[in-house]
Amino acid sequence: MKALLKKNEQRQLDLIDILYARTQAISISEVANKLGYSERTIALDIRALQEKFPFLNLKVNNQSITMAIEPHYNISYVYQYMFQCNTGVQLLERLFLYKQTHLKDLLTLLELSQATVYRLIEQVNEQITHNYEVKIDTNPFQLKGDEDKIRGLFSQLYSDIYTPLEWPFINIDEAAIADLIIIVTDAIHYPLDYIGINYMKFLVAVNLVRLRQGHDVEIESEKAAYIYKTLQSTPFKSDQTKQTMKRLGVPLNQHTVNQLFHVFINSDYIFPNSKIINFSKDIDKRIESFNHFNYIVETLKKEFDLTFDNPGPLILNLHNAAILNHLDIDSGNILLDSKTKFIEDLSRRFPDFISRASQLFQEYCMKMGSKWDRFLNDRLIHHLFIQWETLYTQLVKNKRIIEVIIVCNYEPNHAFFLKEYFELHFGKKVRFNIYNDSQISITQLKKVSEPIILSTFHIPFIEGKYIININFFPSEDDLEKVYNVLKKMRAMSKTIE
Secondary structure, three states, rough: OHOOOEEEEHHHHHHHHHHHHHOOEEEEHHHHHHHHHOHHHHHHHHHHHHHHOOHHOOEEEOOOEEOOOOOOOOOOHHHHHHHOOOOHHHHHHHHOOOOOEHHHHHHHOOOOOOOHHHHHHHHHHHHHHHHEEEEEEOEEEEEEOOHHHHHHHHHHHHHHOOOOOOOOOOOOOOOHHHHHHHHHHOOOOOOHHHHHHHHHHHHHHHHHHHHHOOOOOOOOOOOHHHHHHHOOOOOHHHHHHHHHHHHHOOOOOOOHHHHOOHHOOOOOOOOOOOOOOOOOOOOHHHHHHHHHHHHHHHHHHHHOOOHHHHHHHHHHHHHHHHHHHHHHHOOOOOOOOOOHHHHHHHHHHHHHHHHHHHHHHHHHHHOOOOOOOHHHHHHHHHHHHHHHHHHHHOOOOOOOOOOEEOOOOOOOOHHHHHHHHHHHHHHOOOEEOOOOOOOHHHHHHHHOOOOOEEEEOOOOOOOOOEEEEOOOOHHHHHHHHHHHHHHHHHOOOHHHH
């Protein structure tokens, strides 16, 4: 989707990526060579970025560039800003949110000529058709493709370009969506923290938009009636759900519940709840998948001298991640391709482990008759590191602790991975906590007892708090941010130094 941006915007993001990966200054000539442009063009890009994003603190000295991002920002914010302002994304949002769109609506919204609008549609189609098998039709203007994939595309898109503190669905009650998710996940014994609820809010909101417009996902699973019947099992739960549905403008019936929560009704998707596991259509295939993932974990334990006391949840999530290939909305695949950067960094740190794990995952796909590709591999590697407790620590043979509160908007277990990562770098005398309330807002963040908030998304200034914004996989620059903030705190200065 990065190709939706103008060439100069793509180049500027590439420039930021180069600077983010370095801790030392880099010459303009070297950047120009890396990107394939003239030094003059790169110099103009630097000026443009300095004006648009002063928090990047881009400095030029003796024809060399450095970047020192302010603590409560990260490069994700730059990507999100550029994409929210992008005409291709605005086009997609318009077609998604409105059942009927006319050419004059697009000309007014995008402030483009008719010919430019049609060229833009071709450009957008090239991206979404290749990655999602979805396209924009022009007679009439509408989205075409498998409904499941349309929903997957927009669930991913919205989760990528908006933070947990933003809500782009003007006509949908955010609180009602959150309440409904809590009711449903509680009823099926699938508890979520605020990270999981945030992902589900985007997904359910996308489903609600499509449901209101009369678009249905085909439901084939034997589990189709399970969630609805569970909600109806007690008068209190039924009434609670009915009132929440009313706030969302839809009736409480099996069809509505299935459409809003179809991701849970996939015939191969498995809940941690044993009552639901039995609904799987192809039990033999599921058992084969489980057994092979168990073999993978045991092989990695043996070959790399690792320990793992409770691999069951990890195996369950590996299975579900393989099944929900196109509905994985946890790490910014559309904009930042963050998992790829994350895996590349892990590959540099632990090349033998990543290579062996990738080989085992490829063997799994061959055995199960499913397609293996880099994106699926990255997803499975990601699950290994965030759900295998102390895996990172065991691989580097060290474990430490840090004291801040981490607020993370990626896959729920990613906060625990970040905890493990920072523990390694800041010693035993600094304690560390993870934000795990079911809801998040500026008001709630003001109330946390910790003076330091370590966040993977942009949080505005909060009086009395140090806000440190880090990237999906922390860099040395992020570590420097944390160190400098901790050093400023009088109570912690001796501990840190």
